[in-house]
Amino acid sequence: MKINNWLMGLLVLVLIFGGIGGSIAFNLWNTEGGGSGQGSGDSRVPVTFKVGEFAGEYNPADIRGSYSFGHISELWEIPLTELGTAFGLGAIENLADFRCNDLEAAYANLEEDVEIGTDSVRVFVALYTGLPYLLSDTTYLPQPAVDILKAKAKLVEEQIVFLDSHSVDITGIQIGVSVTSPKSQQNMKHQ
Amino acid sequence: MAAQEDSNETGRAGKTRKGASRRKRKISIRTFVQIFFFALIALIAINHSLEKQGVEIAFLSSASLHAVCPFGGVVSIYQYFTAGTYVHKIHESAFILMYIVFALALLVGPAFCGWACPLGSFQEWLGKPGRKIFKKRFNKFVPPKLDSYLRYLRYAVLIWVLYVTATTATLFFADYDPYYALFNFWTGEVAVSALIILGVVIVASLFVERPFCKYACPYGAVLGVFNLFRIFKIKRNVATCIDCKACDRACPMNIDVSESGTVRDHQCISCLKCTSENSCPVDDTVEMMVGTLSGGDR
Numbered sequence: 001m002k003i004n005n006w007l008m009g010l011l012v013l014v015l016i017f018g019g020i021g022g023s024i025a026f027n028l029w030n031t032e033g034g035g036s037g038q039g040s041g042d043s044r045v046p047v048t049f050k051v052g053e054f055a056g057e058y059n060p061a062d063i064r065g066s067y068s069f070g071h072i073s074e075l076w077e078i079p080l081t082e083l084g085t086a087f088g089l090g091a092i093e094n095l096a097d098f099r100c101n102d103l104e105a106a107y108a109n110l111e112e113d114v115e116i117g118t119d120s121v122r123v124f125v126a127l128y129t130g131l132p133y134l135l136s137d138t139t140y141l142p143q144p145a146v147d148i149l150k151a152k153a154k155l156v157e158e159q160i161v162f163l164d165s166h167s168v169d170i171t172g173i174q175i176g177v178s179v180t181s182p183k184s185q186q187n188m189k190h191q
Numbered sequence: 192m193a194a195q196e197d198s199n200e201t202g203r204a205g206k207t208r209k210g211a212s213r214r215k216r217k218i219s220i221r222t223f224v225q226i227f228f229f230a231l232i233a234l235i236a237i238n239h240s241l242e243k244q245g246v247e248i249a250f251l252s253s254a255s256l257h258a259v260c261p262f263g264g265v266v267s268i269y270q271y272f273t274a275g276t277y278v279h280k281i282h283e284s285a286f287i288l289m290y291i292v293f294a295l296a297l298l299v300g301p302a303f304c305g306w307a308c309p310l311g312s313f314q315e316w317l318g319k320p321g322r323k324i325f326k327k328r329f330n331k332f333v334p335p336k337l338d339s340y341l342r343y344l345r346y347a348v349l350i351w352v353l354y355v356t357a358t359t360a361t362l363f364f365a366d367y368d369p370y371y372a373l374f375n376f377w378t379g380e381v382a383v384s385a386l387i388i389l390g391v392v393i394v395a396s397l398f399v400e401r402p403f404c405k406y407a408c409p410y411g412a413v414l415g416v417f418n419l420f421r422i423f424k425i426k427r428n429v430a431t432c433i434d435c436k437a438c439d440r441a442c443p444m445n446i447d448v449s450e451s452g453t454v455r456d457h458q459c460i461s462c463l464k465c466t467s468e469n470s471c472p473v474d475d476t477v478e479m480m481v482g483t484l485s486g487g488d489r
């Protein structure tokens with residue numbers, strides 16, 4: 001059997017688009033920052049560690065921008081108020097609906113190269129719960145989050161050094177709080 | 192014997208005319224597929240930018256480029272199988288595309304490179320003025336000895352990309368990726384390093400056909416391995432070959448098809464340019480096929 005130009009063109013198109021179509025049919029196609037776990041939005045279940053002493057625990061690395069603080073609080077058993085205080089959001093009413101995506105907008109006024117966003121939440125959750133997570137040099141946490149971690153988490157020397165050099169004093173910072181509604185969330189789906 | 196040779200020549204000549212008359216029309220099928228994928232990715236990238244401003248082209252995906260790049264799946268493999276998560280910005284779609292392109296490569300080799308990859312097509316199109324300017328010298332500027340070593344450079348790039356991605360869990364290659372730069376240069380999100388590499392690729396494409404594919408593409412390196420065991424292979428019929436080397440001249444990757452029975456070179460991109468349908472003047476002499484050619488191949 002030979003492959004000619006027509007057949008090759010057809011094969012490329014059919015395999016690529018047939019494969020995409022098939023994965024959509026089986027609900028496997030996802031181009032969004034919605035995570036590798038099952039479900040969507042707040043029904044999403046994050047992946048768990050597969051091996052080692054933390055096997056079976058939810059992996060904070062799978063926290064996505066679409067995760068709400070309420071959902072995170074439930075999954076990792078962190079009091080919601082503690083999350084709110086850590087990220088300087090104690091005063092807002094609907095804290096449970098506040099999404100990680102909203103953090104970047106809330107802290108949009110920080111100096112260049114300093115960002116508080118979804119990865120900051122991952123770091124906070126990982127250190128708070130004692131779960132492993134790779135600390136990235138570009139990730140910063142608000143000072144109250146650092147204070148809570150130092151008071152309540154079991155930190156090793158290296159983590160304390162990281163926190164000391166990656167904290168942001170948020171007193172006096174204008175936090176532009178707005179909670180993304182499920183509709184506007186659609187517009188923030190791609191990270 | 193002489194009479195037999197005559198009749199062979201007549202037969203070949205007859206087949207030659209037939210092959211040549213078909214050529215121009217059929218090459219355009221690949222060009223059409225290339226334009227289609229290039230336009231599709233460009234529109235998705237534009238739509239992704241528009242979406243951030245609250246506008247969107249209807250019925251078109253506005254996914255990020257990372258989500259629709261099969262190489263994203265490859266770089267995420269380590270993290271997926273150790274921690275169960277994807278590298279930041281990589282999603283299920285990239286993994287699915289990775290499996291699809293692997294299936295395609297298992298069948299026909301790196302056809303993704305030769306038919307679908309927008310960066311490959313872009314370099315190929317830039318080579319057209321280069322070919323006009325430099326004529327026969329085009330695509331022959333790199334000394335063969337140096338070229339033969341440089342062809343393995345992309346495996347070093349691949350190992351570097353996989354290692355750094357696995358240890359940092361970030362899509363760091365975006366800062367060096369000319370493909371990402373090409374479809375995002377207007378966003379202000381592209382690292383200067385990626386823009387510089389894109390500039391080098393653009394200039395180099397005027398001298399060498401597909402320079403990034405040949406020397407630096409880590410994804411091409413992965414797919415090239417499939418040429419060792421792809422089901423449909425490029426084969427040359429040694430019995431009917433007239434040794435005119437038209438296949439060698441047509442090959443964008445400088446593969447000596449005329450010296451192979453079966454092309455197993457890791458650089459072949461399954462473009463079919465060397466085949467009897469496209470450049471070989473004798474019918475049924477260079478084909479992509481499964482099984483053996485009647486005259487025998489090695």
Ligand code: SF4
Pocket residue numbers: 425441442443444445446448454458459460461462463464465466
């Ligand atoms: S011309 Fe033939 S050998 Fe060269 S890359 Fe294309 S299919 Fe492979």
